[in-house]
Amino acid sequence: MTNHLYRSNTDRMLLGVCGGLAKRYAFDATLLRVVLAVGCLFSAGTLLLIYLICAAVMPKERLYADSYGMGGAGWNHWGSGPAAGPYGGAPHQAPTTDAMMNDLEKAQLRKELDHYRAKVAQYEKGE
Known part of the structure; x- marks a missing residue:
């Protein structure tokens, strides 16, 4: 159990409030989301308003932070620029999983879309 309450960056469906609450109080985030959804139905949207207020008030979780207070500069916090590749060039950046999934x-x-366009063209021809 952590000491601070943050909106989760990793366990989020909408704004990360349920993921942050689940992480803080060691609950299951999915169960908390289901309770929130059912509660929104029975409270005429009052819980949705409370959720939005929590999202506005709760800070976002930091992705990572180092123990020296360097602001999460990563493993290359000694240099001023980005980490260099093995031969001094720019580091190789592999495409992220999200970008590949979007593609x-x-x-x-x-x-x-092409399949349905072909069906519509066939329908318009009267076949």
């Missing part, structure tokens, strides 16, 4: 989703949506 896959776009490709699949394009494929579906």
